[in-house]
Amino acid sequence: KKYLEESSERKRLYNEVIELKGNIRVFCRCRPLNQDEIASGSSSVVEFDPSQETELQIICSDSSRKQFKFDHIFGPKDNQEAVFAQTSPVVTSVLDGYNVCIFAYGQTGTGKTFTMEGTPENRGVNYRTLEELFRISKERCSTMKYELFVSMLEVYNEKIRDLLVENPNQPPKKLEVKQAAEGTQEVPGLVEARVYSTDEVWELLKTGSCARSVGSTNANELSSRSHCLLRITVKGENLINGQRTRSHLWLVDLAGSERLGRIEVEGERLKESQFINKSLSALGDVISALASKTAHIPYRNSKLTHLLQSSLGRDCKTLMFVQISPSAADLGETICSLNFASRVRGIEHGPARKQG
Numbered sequence: 001k002k003y004l005e006e007s008s009e010r011k012r013l014y015n016e017v018i019e020l021k022g023n024i025r026v027f028c029r030c031r032p033l034n035q036d037e038i039a040s041g042s043s044s045v046v047e048f049d050p051s052q053e054t055e056l057q058i059i060c061s062d063s064s065r066k067q068f069k070f071d072h073i074f075g076p077k078d079n080q081e082a083v084f085a086q087t088s089p090v091v092t093s094v095l096d097g098y099n100v101c102i103f104a105y106g107q108t109g110t111g112k113t114f115t116m117e118g119t120p121e122n123r124g125v126n127y128r129t130l131e132e133l134f135r136i137s138k139e140r141c142s143t144m145k146y147e148l149f150v151s152m153l154e155v156y157n158e159k160i161r162d163l164l165v166e167n168p169n170q171p172p173k174k175l176e177v178k179q180a181a182e183g184t185q186e187v188p189g190l191v192e193a194r195v196y197s198t199d200e201v202w203e204l205l206k207t208g209s210c211a212r213s214v215g216s217t218n219a220n221e222l223s224s225r226s227h228c229l230l231r232i233t234v235k236g237e238n239l240i241n242g243q244r245t246r247s248h249l250w251l252v253d254l255a256g257s258e259r260l261g262r263i264e265v266e267g268e269r270l271k272e273s274q275f276i277n278k279s280l281s282a283l284g285d286v287i288s289a290l291a292s293k294t295a296h297i298p299y300r301n302s303k304l305t306h307l308l309q310s311s312l313g314r315d316c317k318t319l320m321f322v323q324i325s326p327s328a329a330d331l332g333e334t335i336c337s338l339n340f341a342s343r344v345r346g347i348e349h350g351p352a353r354k355q356g
């Protein structure tokens with residue numbers, strides 16, 4: 001009974017928040033200057049006001065300033081715990097039956113993989129999410145029974161590959177999105193690994209990450225040009241009223257959003273770049289259509305949005321991390337990323353403010 005009351009209170013509060021703010025959030029995260037940037041005497045072009053966790057300013061090359069607002073801003077000093085503290089309410093709502101999508105968007109080298117995957121010492125959103133889902137499942141075990149499954153896939157040049165194949169020497173399988181009878185999108189043949197504890201999760205995530213590099217001569221290069229998707233499926237059973245739920249949480253490390261230099265635009269790179277541009281703009285179009293409440297949502301314009309269709313709707317929760325670099329050398333890409341994120345959120349950035 002206590003659980004049912006808590007659950008309906010959570011839903012009521014959540015719906016109230018939706019009324020006020022909508023169910024799309026955009027967080028911005030700026031990485032620290034790296035060793036090379038410090039050595040070359042770079043200073044940060046991103047300015048944060050510590051009292052304003054939702055606002056930042058970019059110092060442009062002509063010293064003018066551009067202001068951007070997001071739902072939350074993380075600066076170089078904010079660690080993985082601080083990021084997860086804000087992300088946790090969104091991801092854990094998958095246990096209440098919501099479909100959820102989280103994306104990391106930005107130029108290569110800005111920390112998309114750091115935010116989502118993290119490192120063994122500084123684990124990211126993916127691992128922390130599973131840890132939290134296990135913790136809450138245990139806490140609710142007298143009223144709810146949950147089963148968790150993990151799938152991992154990659155979208156490269158509009159092709160879907162399963163990253164959780166049993167034999168790591170075997171090239172990953174190619175998969176297709178199929179419309180299921182209930183109007184949801186399924187990926188027949190995709191491996192769904194049942195997970196029972198956090199211990200096995202880290203190994204599983206590592207296996208999936210390693211599979212990304214199969215068949216590629218340069219693992220880092222390929223990973224920046226493909227989208228990596230982790231899908232957590234939650235099957236829930238309410239032990240009091242017998243109600244069953246099945247929901248998906250997608251955690252997506254997107255391909256690098258950078259534009260190619262003019263010299264590089266030929267052959268394979270041109271093809272890859274066109275596929276990336278197409279899928280990132282398709283994703284932007286879907287999110288902005290959802291934010292602006294237009295009737296038609298253009299899911300079918302890319303594999304990525306088609307794949308995510310059932311989890312990227314008005315009844316779902318969406319969170320995008322726009323990742324940026326503080327370096328002056330990346331200024332152009334930083335402004336492009338911030339403009340993209342402002343557009344998807346339906347917020348225009350403010351006029352340039354006077355310096356000082």
Ligand code: ADP
Pocket residue numbers: 030031032076106107108109110111112113114115224323
């Ligand atoms: P991307 O996935 O966007 O290409 P990475 O996640 O690989 O970028 O990050 C590039 C480098 O910067 C990595 O060495 C990563 O560990 C480091 N890095 C990124 N963000 C942070 C951060 N917030 N704090 C510390 N190091 C970071």
